[in-house]
Amino acid sequence: MAAQKINEGLEHLAKAEKYLKTGFLKWKPDYDSAASEYGKAAVAFKNAKQFEQAKDACLREAVAHENNRALFHAAKAYEQAGMMLKKEMQKLPEAVQLIEKASMMYLENGTPDTAAMALERAGKLIENVDPEKAVQLYQQTANVFENEERLRQAVELLGKASRLLVRGRRFDEAALSIQKEKNIYKEIENYPTCYKKTIAQVLVHLHRNDYMAAERCVRESYSIPGFSGSEDCAALEQLLEGYDQQDQDQVSEVCSSPLFKYMDNDYAKLGLSLVVPGGGIKKKSPATPQAKPESGATATAAEEEEDEYSGGLC
Numbered sequence: 001m002a003a004q005k006i007n008e009g010l011e012h013l014a015k016a017e018k019y020l021k022t023g024f025l026k027w028k029p030d031y032d033s034a035a036s037e038y039g040k041a042a043v044a045f046k047n048a049k050q051f052e053q054a055k056d057a058c059l060r061e062a063v064a065h066e067n068n069r070a071l072f073h074a075a076k077a078y079e080q081a082g083m084m085l086k087k088e089m090q091k092l093p094e095a096v097q098l099i100e101k102a103s104m105m106y107l108e109n110g111t112p113d114t115a116a117m118a119l120e121r122a123g124k125l126i127e128n129v130d131p132e133k134a135v136q137l138y139q140q141t142a143n144v145f146e147n148e149e150r151l152r153q154a155v156e157l158l159g160k161a162s163r164l165l166v167r168g169r170r171f172d173e174a175a176l177s178i179q180k181e182k183n184i185y186k187e188i189e190n191y192p193t194c195y196k197k198t199i200a201q202v203l204v205h206l207h208r209n210d211y212m213a214a215e216r217c218v219r220e221s222y223s224i225p226g227f228s229g230s231e232d233c234a235a236l237e238q239l240l241e242g243y244d245q246q247d248q249d250q251v252s253e254v255c256s257s258p259l260f261k262y263m264d265n266d267y268a269k270l271g272l273s274l275v276v277p278g279g280g281i282k283k284k285s286p287a288t289p290q291a292k293p294e295s296g297a298t299a300t301a302a303e304e305e306e307d308e309y310s311g312g313l314c
Helices: 002-020 031-047 051-067 071-087 092-109 112-126 131-147 151-167 171-187 191-207 211-221 231-244 248-255 265-272 295-308
Strands: none
Touching (some): 002 031, 092 112, 092 131, 112 131, 131 171, 151 171, 151 191, 191 265, 211 231, 248 265
16 A cells, blocks of 8 residues: 555656656746646655655645745645644654744735744744744744734733743743733733733742832833722732842742732742742841840750751751
């Protein structure tokens, strides 16, 4: 069966090459017919599990369509080759490269929706292998949707990029990405989600050790309808107060509340891992004068103090 399919694929390749030849009576290659034969060859090779030959046939089909200015079909062939590289050949970087190329052709062809879907698919493919590349792809996809004024789809992709940036502890970039999300949610008047994005912003800024930026985020959010009276606002004020006062207990209590725990997992982890400056050890107030203890008591207190700190500060 496999041998039969391989021979079938080779026959289609031969026909395709024949369509591309020119001569005295045929001045122009027949790209359309050649592309069709290359496509048939790709299917035959794939059925025979000859994936390298199938991929090459797809690429030849794409080039033939390009030469015929059939950009949508060329993009489809590049995308099929990319998916084959991923699924059957486990060659992710090359697969993503081809799918990106396909998306650019979809855009050039005037089909941005298909381009965005291809880019998002590529992002999902590589997210666990190369998060940095996935962020780039999600941001590209968001730009495509934003240009088409499809803001809900755009902000969804930006959210994926933001979470990946947080996961990779690229907090400077994450702060900018979340701000862009927040701006879009304000534009579409989804105010409750703006509150959640403010929480995410504050956690990111505090992990950047930038208390002033975190405070500014909360202050600017007072202009969002309903924020000042929300539980999100109250929790953030408590969080900032605890952080500023180096009160680890207060910070941990806020970050362990359901409001923080049930956020997206990447942000919930930021809250649970937040440590105030100085490790949460508040300066002790000066001790009030006390009566002088007896000599035996003094010795005992000194021994206890030495024992208490013998292992160092934890």
